[in-house]
Amino acid sequence: MPVSERNTVSERFQEVPSRWKRQHLLGLEGLSAEELTLLLDYAQSFRDEILTAEGTNRKIPLLGGKAIVNLFFENSTRTRTSFSLAGRRLGADVIEFSAGTSSLSKGETIIDTARNIQAMGVDAFVIRHNCPGAPQLVAGALDGCSVLNAGDGTHEHPTQALLDMLTIRQRFGRIEGLTVALVGDIAHSRVARSNIRGLKTLGANVIVCGPSTLVASQWEELGVEVSYSLDAILPRVNVFNLLRIQFERQVVRPFPSIREYAYLYAMNARRLARCRDDVLIIAPGPINRGVEITPDVADGSHSAIIDQVTNGVAVRMAALWLCLSRR
Amino acid sequence: MSAIVIENGRLVDPGQSLDEITSICLADGKVAWVGDGTVPEGAQRIDASGMIVAPGLIDMHVHLREPGGEEDETIDTGTLAAVCGGFTSIACCPNTLPPLDSQASVELVRQLALRADHCNVFPLCCISKARAGQELAELGILFEAGAVGCTDDGAGVGDSELMRRAMEYVLMFDRPILSHAESMPLDKEGVMHEGLVAMELGLRGMPAAAEEVMVARDITLAQSTGARLHIMHVSTEGAVSAIRRAKQRGVRVTAEVTPHHLTLQDEALRSFSSNFKMNPPLRSAEHVAACIEGLRDGTIDCIATDHAPHSAEKKLREITIAPFGIVGLETALPLMIESLIDKNILTWPQLIEKMSLRPAQILSLTGKGTLAAGSDADVTIIDPKCSWLLTEGELHSKSKNSPWLGKTMTGRAAAVIVGGKIKFSRL
Numbered sequence: 047m048p049v050s051e052r053n054t055v056s057e058r059f060q061e062v063p064s065r066w067k068r069q070h071l072l073g074l075e076g077l078s079a080e081e082l083t084l085l086l087d088y089a090q091s092f093r094d095e096i097l098t099a100e101g102t103n104r105k106i107p108l109l110g111g112k113a114i115v116n117l118f119f120e121n122s123t124r125t126r127t128s129f130s131l132a133g134r135r136l137g138a139d140v141i142e143f144s145a146g147t148s149s150l151s152k153g154e155t156i157i158d159t160a161r162n163i164q165a166m167g168v169d170a171f172v173i174r175h176n177c178p179g180a181p182q183l184v185a186g187a188l189d190g191c192s193v194l195n196a197g198d199g200t201h202e203h204p205t206q207a208l209l210d211m212l213t214i215r216q217r218f219g220r221i222e223g224l225t226v227a228l229v230g231d232i233a234h235s236r237v238a239r240s241n242i243r244g245l246k247t248l249g250a251n252v253i254v255c256g257p258s259t260l261v262a263s264q265w266e267e268l269g270v271e272v273s274y275s276l277d278a279i280l281p282r283v284n285v286f287n288l289l290r291i292q293f294e295r296q297v298v299r300p301f302p303s304i305r306e307y308a309y310l311y312a313m314n315a316r317r318l319a320r321c322r323d324d325v326l327i328i329a330p331g332p333i334n335r336g337v338e339i340t341p342d343v344a345d346g347s348h349s350a351i352i353d354q355v356t357n358g359v360a361v362r363m364a365a366l367w368l369c370l371s372r373r
Numbered sequence: 374m375s376a377i378v379i380e381n382g383r384l385v386d387p388g389q390s391l392d393e394i395t396s397i398c399l400a401d402g403k404v405a406w407v408g409d410g411t412v413p414e415g416a417q418r419i420d421a422s423g424m425i426v427a428p429g430l431i432d433m434h435v436h437l438r439e440p441g442g443e444e445d446e447t448i449d450t451g452t453l454a455a456v457c458g459g460f461t462s463i464a465c466c467p468n469t470l471p472p473l474d475s476q477a478s479v480e481l482v483r484q485l486a487l488r489a490d491h492c493n494v495f496p497l498c499c500i501s502k503a504r505a506g507q508e509l510a511e512l513g514i515l516f517e518a519g520a521v522g523c524t525d526d527g528a529g530v531g532d533s534e535l536m537r538r539a540m541e542y543v544l545m546f547d548r549p550i551l552s553h554a555e556s557m558p559l560d561k562e563g564v565m566h567e568g569l570v571a572m573e574l575g576l577r578g579m580p581a582a583a584e585e586v587m588v589a590r591d592i593t594l595a596q597s598t599g600a601r602l603h604i605m606h607v608s609t610e611g612a613v614s615a616i617r618r619a620k621q622r623g624v625r626v627t628a629e630v631t632p633h634h635l636t637l638q639d640e641a642l643r644s645f646s647s648n649f650k651m652n653p654p655l656r657s658a659e660h661v662a663a664c665i666e667g668l669r670d671g672t673i674d675c676i677a678t679d680h681a682p683h684s685a686e687k688k689l690r691e692i693t694i695a696p697f698g699i700v701g702l703e704t705a706l707p708l709m710i711e712s713l714i715d716k717n718i719l720t721w722p723q724l725i726e727k728m729s730l731r732p733a734q735i736l737s738l739t740g741k742g743t744l745a746a747g748s749d750a751d752v753t754i755i756d757p758k759c760s761w762l763l764t765e766g767e768l769h770s771k772s773k774n775s776p777w778l779g780k781t782m783t784g785r786a787a788a789v790i791v792g793g794k795i796k797f798s799r800l
Contacts, residue, residue: 075573155686155689155690156690156691157689175691176693177691177692177693178574178575178576178645178692178693179574179576179645179691179692180691182644182645183645183689183692198575199575199576199693200575200576201574201576202575234575236575239573239575262572264568264572265572267569268569268573297561297562297577298561
């Protein structure tokens with residue numbers, strides 16, 4: 047791409063609409079349809095014009111001179127890599143911070159840790175933590191710094207839901223009116239919570255489906271359909287989002303065996319055959335092949351699991367750019 | 374000892390069915406007379422116009438933290454906070470380090486309270502040794518040392534046989550068993566009330582059932598043994614109705630509720646602030662309504678704060694790590710004025726009954742809870758109307774973990790007299 051044209055793209059991205067007023071992205075709770083659409087539009091543009099554009103320069107230096115810290119208190123591979131790449135694509139310096147190698151193991155509180163790192167001149171924190179609300183805690187304790195939630199316990203994982211929604215929108219051209227089923231460990235899934243919020247705001251019908259020990263009937267009070275039978279909902283669902291069983295978050299074992307879970311809830315060829323012809327299969331990963339999804343389905347033509355990962359970088363570029371541009 | 378005459382105040386003393394503007398005279402640490410009598414020479418006169426003059430308030434559920442938790446509270450700071458909140462007597466919980474399961478530790482607390490010299494302190498002792506829920510503490514010796522009741526507060530007694538044996542054993546001392554009614558397995562790793570809000574926030578729930586199954590069990594055991602059972606910090610609709618039915622059957626059960634369970638709801642956790650994290654957890658609206666109704670109809674006997682100080686470095690943590698509990702001694706009275714008196718749920722005599730007379734009766738505190746002639750000269754003079762802003766500076770407790778910081782409060786203790794001595798006065 048010629049330099050002049052790249053400048054035009056850059057200039058266009060630099061115009062952030064006044065509709066975006068948020069410094070932090072702590073969750074999809076409370077985001078309007080307009081804000082969600084804006085995020086998705088920016089992500090789509092970053093994907094089309096930077097990430098998958100022709101040529102080799104996949105950088106757009108909108109955040110040149112800014113410093114972003116990945117503050118991860120929980121293990122992560124793809125989210126962390128995705129946020130790192132997104133920050134670097136935008137020209138920011140990205141620093142990695144792992145709880146295991148830090149003073150946290152010496153008993154320092156998360157607020158002290160964040161304040162100390164911020165004092166080094168940091169513009170944004172990307173936080174993953176096993177406690178719901180941890181990003182809010184840090185955002186409330188810091189001045190003049192953006193906080194992006196990369197997953198807080200079983201509460202929210204906003205960028206994952208955004209990339210799920212971007213993937214859906216790419217396939218169907220819309221989200222409104224679609225029926226999206228979240229299948230699996232709803233109780234322990236932050237991905238489910240962020241998806242429910244975002245999808246409902248954008249007008250989708252949401253079904254949560256899984257064993258009754260992992261799917262609270264109270265979701266119905268929030269306008270979400272509850273189903274305990276995957277077989278019963280197969281023909282009327284446009285998108286299946288297959289969630290991993292979060293063994294590490296479960297205090298008690300919610301079902302008798304993995305074998306029984308797979309028998310009742312695994313998306314396999316037999317079940318896929320009963321789905322709509324244009325059904326979309328997505329999964330936040332890491333996927334457990336043979337548990338919530340069989341390998342043939344995961345690698346089949348209905349699956350957009352790999353596409354989701356590309357969208358993840360685009361969504362995180364959009365989130366970083368919009369939040370940091372509002373400081 | 375010098376005498377005090379309190380004049381022109383509205384004397385509210387449900388113990389003698391008194392509610393009128395009159396005078397009261399205190400001399401030699403006792404109530405000398407109420408109404409008319411000879412004013413001793415040199416008596417100090419207090420004009421209590423526009424004030425409520427009440428028997429000293431009693432909080433039967435306080436965590437003083439000392440020994441062992443001095444970074445959160447000491448007996449000195451905790452009892453000062455009590456006096457400033459209008460309490461002349463408090464019962465303190467035994468979940469200290471070491472726990473109050475020995476004669477030495479009970480006597481230590483009483484000695485430190487005497488040395489602090491702010492208010493009366495009545496220790497509660499453990500039911501089980503080391504609060505481990507395994508074997509009975511030496512309850513006879515502990516009561517002899519001054520403990521007024523026993524509880525393993527902070528954790529439920531899981532072993533039903535141990536609980537039954539404790540109830541049988543305390544019968545001969547006529548002391549109450551105070552039950553922290555919680556099924557620990559049902560609340561495992563819980564952070565807040567199980568319900569819609571917890572589901573939305575992804576925080577592990579503490580179901581109402583965890584409280585209700587233990588309230589039901591303890592009532593059953595109290596009925597069969599005849600023991601005096603007191604249910605601490607009632608917070609659920611099911612617990613209130615179980616206690617109501619038990620009282621109708623004649624079971625010797627009493628109950629307390631905290632100001633926070635009467636005024637706050639689980640919705641508050643949406644802020645992720647650990648100042649809304651307590652055990653029992655803040656419940657949903659229907660449970661709060663049931664607690665208020667239970668207090669109004671007498672099912673719940675008294676109001677107790679469950680004052681639970683935690684230092685800022687402990688509380689300013691991730692909500693899953695932060696400890697349970699809030700300070701309550703200095704906010705209880707204004708909160709109850711605002712949410713019970715000003716909303717016509719309780720009358721002044723009823724509120725004083727629940728904050729003084731009933732706790733004294735439940736813990737068998739002789740000379741407390743009334744201002745009848747000859748009673749202890751413990752008096753709380755209450756300004757029912759004054760408006761003030763709650764700031765950290767207003768709190769005398771060593772810890773400032775209050776969810777009401779920044780709130781404008783209505784009413785507070787104007788002066789507090791303990792044993793005939795003015796401990797505190799804003800008059």
